[in-house]
Amino acid sequence: MVPGIRTVEIPGGQAEVPVTKGALESGLRVVILKDVEAYRQGLLDHFLQLRSLLPLCSTPTSFRTAWDLRSQILSFHDAEAILSQGGQLIPHNSDSRLLQCIQQGVELSPQRRLVLAVRHSEGNYEDELNAMGQFKYQPPKDATGMLRYRWCEYLSESLGVPYVLLAVTWFEYKMSDDLKQVFVVTPAKIIECDSAKNDLNAQFSAPLRLQLITRTEANSTINLLLALSESNVEIEIRTELPDRLAREWSYERVNNSSKGRALKKWAQAAGRLCPHCGKQLIDIQLSHIAYGHIVSRNWCNAFTFLLDRVNHPDNLYLTCRSCNSRLGDSFPSKELRDSIVASGTVGDMIRGNEAEIREIS
Ligand SMILES: [Zn+2]
Numbered sequence: 001m002v003p004g005i006r007t008v009e010i011p012g013g014q015a016e017v018p019v020t021k022g023a024l025e026s027g028l029r030v031v032i033l034k035d036v037e038a039y040r041q042g043l044l045d046h047f048l049q050l051r052s053l054l055p056l057c058s059t060p061t062s063f064r065t066a067w068d069l070r071s072q073i074l075s076f077h078d079a080e081a082i083l084s085q086g087g088q089l090i091p092h093n094s095d096s097r098l099l100q101c102i103q104q105g106v107e108l109s110p111q112r113r114l115v116l117a118v119r120h121s122e123g124n125y126e127d128e129l130n131a132m133g134q135f136k137y138q139p140p141k142d143a144t145g146m147l148r149y150r151w152c153e154y155l156s157e158s159l160g161v162p163y164v165l166l167a168v169t170w171f172e173y174k175m176s177d178d179l180k181q182v183f184v185v186t187p188a189k190i191i192e193c194d195s196a197k198n199d200l201n202a203q204f205s206a207p208l209r210l211q212l213i214t215r216t217e218a219n220s221t222i223n224l225l226l227a228l229s230e231s232n233v234e235i236e237i238r239t240e241l242p243d244r245l246a247r248e249w250s251y252e253r254v255n256n257s258s259k260g261r262a263l264k265k266w267a268q269a270a271g272r273l274c275p276h277c278g279k280q281l282i283d284i285q286l287s288h289i290a291y292g293h294i295v296s297r298n299w300c301n302a303f304t305f306l307l308d309r310v311n312h313p314d315n316l317y318l319t320c321r322s323c324n325s326r327l328g329d330s331f332p333s334k335e336l337r338d339s340i341v342a343s344g345t346v347g348d349m350i351r352g353n354e355a356e357i358r359e360i361s
Contacts, residue, residue: 089173313345
């Protein structure tokens, strides 16, 4: 990081922010903690707090409606529109900083290391929410704030789990002399962390790029993060495949299809083995390589809650046809599990090598 003046966009113009060496150093002391265990605990506490706020959250669609009102005053009809799309109006609460009209845009975790929420109000920086529910959130006007944005992006990238925060907007809506404001809250995640890939120096004062997400997605993302912290888990935790990829590479779509053959060819070239007999897939004819189920179809039929997962790419692996029948309806032993993990589930292959696999036909 090169110290110097950063020019950032603010409502109605630009501001020059001096980023000195001293400011960066003191910023680092706020955002990052040398004690890794204490940092980890702080991170977990932060996301547990965030998760506890999810039941207050509205749907992305209703948040968009609230955003698009472009007014600080909410009419009864506006309120109806927000509610009918799965929104919730939460009255002002002087016990919660989130549910008060505070000028400061970014709300931090109690230890001030992480971003908990961003407040949007009419006339903010680049007041645009695109069709995908994506928006840019204004850069802060101090070095610590910039460092904190980049750190949250870095966490998102390096943990392989999107960084979740809350987006908040508020309106004047008179319910009584004491209750005059309502809030609409929705979860969002950090997207496109260019600073990690590109030049941190050039990107240092960039805005945060965010996308609105559903409560369900926020919840499963936070749960994944909490699971990652369980250091005694012997099984590798996988990030959830995006729905689109899970459908595209499900059993029905890969079994006996050109897509499935491309994946087999990729696995052959990549030197993958049959996890049962250890034979190189390259030494087996394509038609003799099968898509095996880790948890069998019969089990999933018997325990119907598994049914929507049976053909998921993470329940599938490549094996020789003759070995495929061997597992039957039993669960894989520890040894077999280890070799399936080593050669990868279909989901793992897609996670790490999507572009390469798509090039094969
Ligand atoms: Zn085999």
